[in-house]
Each structure stands twice: as structure tokens, then as C-alpha cells.
Amino acid sequence: MEGTSPPQWTRETTWRQGHVLRAETATALGLIHPVESARTCVVVIAHDCDLANEDLTAEPDVEVIVGRVAEPPDGNYRWGKAPRTLHLDMMRNGASLAIELVATAKQLVAKTALAAHTHDSSFALEPRSLNVLRAWLSVRYNRAAFPDPFVTRMRARKLDAKLMQTLDPFNDTVSAVFFVVDEGKELTREDGNPYRLSIVLTFAPGDDPEASADKAEQASEEVERLFADRCFDKKSEKWAGVQLIGCVPISEDDLSVSKAKLLMQWRLEHMSLRADNAPPAPLAP
Structure with missing residues (x-):
């Protein structure tokens, strides 16, 4: 409607770490997997505290990874075993599946661009999987090194x-x-x-x-x-x-x-x- 202000990003945002973007949102923002576009699955990896920060001069963007549905999942990449690739266990409409996330596929989305959208509620990330995601994200910058x-x-x-x-x-x-x-x-x-x-x-x-x-x-x-x-x-x-x-x-x-x-x-x-x-x-x- 004419004169209506665009949605603003506030501390009350419903976005959380581990949320998945709706397919139409990913497409609108140009977040498409380069190899398998039909299996694109974009996951928010920004921390909840950063998402809640409404000071856009300090935290203007939301960090995401443009991933894809992994069919079937590879056990070598589950539970954060590999620092560059993660097959993250999720639920979609009550059925289990895995999402492939690659560390180098991170992108930034402006909060102002994401404010008008809501996450895909058909996806659910259980606490154990969320811990795996957080640990995997930290591993790239904190790995054990051997002689x-x-x-x-x-x-x-x-x-x-x-x-x-x-x-x-x-x-x-x-x-x-x-x-x-x-x-x-x-x-x-x-x-x-x-x-x-x-x-x-x-x-x-x-x-x-x-x-x-x-x-x-x-x-x-x-x-x-x-x-x-x-x-x-x-x-x-x-x-x-x-x-x-x-x-x-x-x-x-x-x-x-x-x-x-x-x-x-x-x-x-x-x-x-x-x-x-x-x-x-x-x-x-």
C-alpha cells in the first residue's frame, strides 16, 4: 500500500541460527546452489545475538551458507568430522534428511533485505544438530594441529x-x-x-x-x-x-x-x- 514503510529489523526478529530460508526467499535474494539449484537449501549461520542486534551500523548483515539437500548423506561428513564440509541432520515435515554445507559457500544477506521474510517452518533443527553446527563453524578457526x-x-x-x-x-x-x-x-x-x-x-x-x-x-x-x-x-x-x-x-x-x-x-x-x-x-x- 502506498506510503507503507518497509519492514524494519528489530530485536524481536524471529530469525535464529539454523533457520532455513524459504525457497522463494532464496530465489529472490539470488542465493542458488551453483551445482544443484533444485536442491538449494540456505541455512542461517549467524549467531542469535548478532541476529538480535538492531544496530545496523554494527551488524548490518546475516551470514548464511548456500547449501543443498544431501541424498544420501555421507557419514564421513556428519557430526562435524570434516572442517570444510558438513552433512547436517535436519527434519523436514517430520522426515529426516541431511543438508550439505560447505564452509567456503558463506554469503552475507543484508538484514534490510531479509526483514520482510520469514523462515521455512517445515525445517526443524534439533538441539544436538544445532550444537554440531556451532562446533563445526568454530572448527575452521580452531583446529588441532599435530607436529x-x-x-x-x-x-x-x-x-x-x-x-x-x-x-x-x-x-x-x-x-x-x-x-x-x-x-x-x-x-x-x-x-x-x-x-x-x-x-x-x-x-x-x-x-x-x-x-x-x-x-x-x-x-x-x-x-x-x-x-x-x-x-x-x-x-x-x-x-x-x-x-x-x-x-x-x-x-x-x-x-x-x-x-x-x-x-x-x-x-x-x-x-x-x-x-x-x-x-x-x-x-x-
Whole structure:
């Protein structure tokens, strides 16, 4: 109607982190997935505190990721295992699906342009998935870095790739892989002196904690077998390159905060100190 002022952005905005833009809103704003436009799914990743800020000189934009529906989801990208790509579990009209988000697909949308729109209420993000999203967003700027020689030895024996393959059948259960190298001490290991590695596999208890624990235990046994096959010489009874002290499965419900602080998460796209790869940390205003 003539003379009607356009909607203003206020602290009472209904937009929240994890909300999905309506398809017509994404199209109107030119937010289309470059490969699969029909599967476009734009997710708000700006924090709630930033969304509530009505001072447009301080916070003029809403950060989003132009993602797509992932069919089927890849377990290697669930639960924030990879810092560059996330397959985020969501619900749409009561059915589960996954949305693929890529860190480099972030874009800014002016609050003034989004003020007139509402989110797509057919999508729902459960608290656990929201925590995964928040942790994944922080990981890109806060990744564990391992000593270059350790990473070199892992790669020389193809332990990084083989570890990923070994854990692939357990992706629905094992939620994270943590390394403790030389008990957290930064030691220089000469050739013939292996790095001492302890591995912790966390798993989600799910609806059947006992079955999840059994599957996680099986995963830990497979990991121990992998390292023994590639690093342990049965004739000399010595380890070469990397010595696995043990691989222990721990339920997410049993991993204490104090224990988690001692662990460094190993990710599928981990890097060494030469370049650039941690458990969920709640964000606060």
C-alpha cells in the first residue's frame, strides 16, 4: 500500500541460527546452489545475538551458507568430522534428511533485505544438530594441529587414509576421533624413535547404548589391528614411526569436560602445524 514503510529489523526478529530460508526467499535474494539449484537449501549461520542486534551500523548483515539437500548423506561428513564440509541432520515435515554445507559457500544477506521474510517452518533443527553446527563453524578457526614429523609418518604409512577407511563402516556410531600424541608433550622424535599415540573414539549412545558400545568396541579393535599391521614388526617386536598405545571407545555421556580438554580431535581433513584441524563449544552472546 502506498506510503507503507518497509519492514524494519528489530530485536524481536524471529530469525535464529539454523533457520532455513524459504525457497522463494532464496530465489529472490539470488542465493542458488551453483551445482544443484533444485536442491538449494540456505541455512542461517549467524549467531542469535548478532541476529538480535538492531544496530545496523554494527551488524548490518546475516551470514548464511548456500547449501543443498544431501541424498544420501555421507557419514564421513556428519557430526562435524570434516572442517570444510558438513552433512547436517535436519527434519523436514517430520522426515529426516541431511543438508550439505560447505564452509567456503558463506554469503552475507543484508538484514534490510531479509526483514520482510520469514523462515521455512517445515525445517526443524534439533538441539544436538544445532550444537554440531556451532562446533563445526568454530572448527575452521580452531583446529588441532599435530607436529609435522608425526603427520609425515602417518601419511608415509597411509595411516591417515586407512584410518578413514577403517572407521567408515562405523560412521553412524563413532562421532569423533581424538588423538593424544606423546601424552600432549611436544617432543622431537628421531628416526627409529616412534611417536606414542593414544586414540579415543567417542560414540553416541543412541536408543540402544549397549549396541552402540559394542559397535564402538569393534571399531577400536579394527583401529588397533590397522596400526599393528602397518607399524609393528613382529620379528623385532618393535614399533616403527608411530606406536599405538591403545584405542579406547568412550560414550559421549561419559566423556568429562576435564578429559576432553586433554584431547585433540583428528579430522578427515587434518593438517599439520605447517598449514592448518575440536569438541563442541557452546556459543554465548
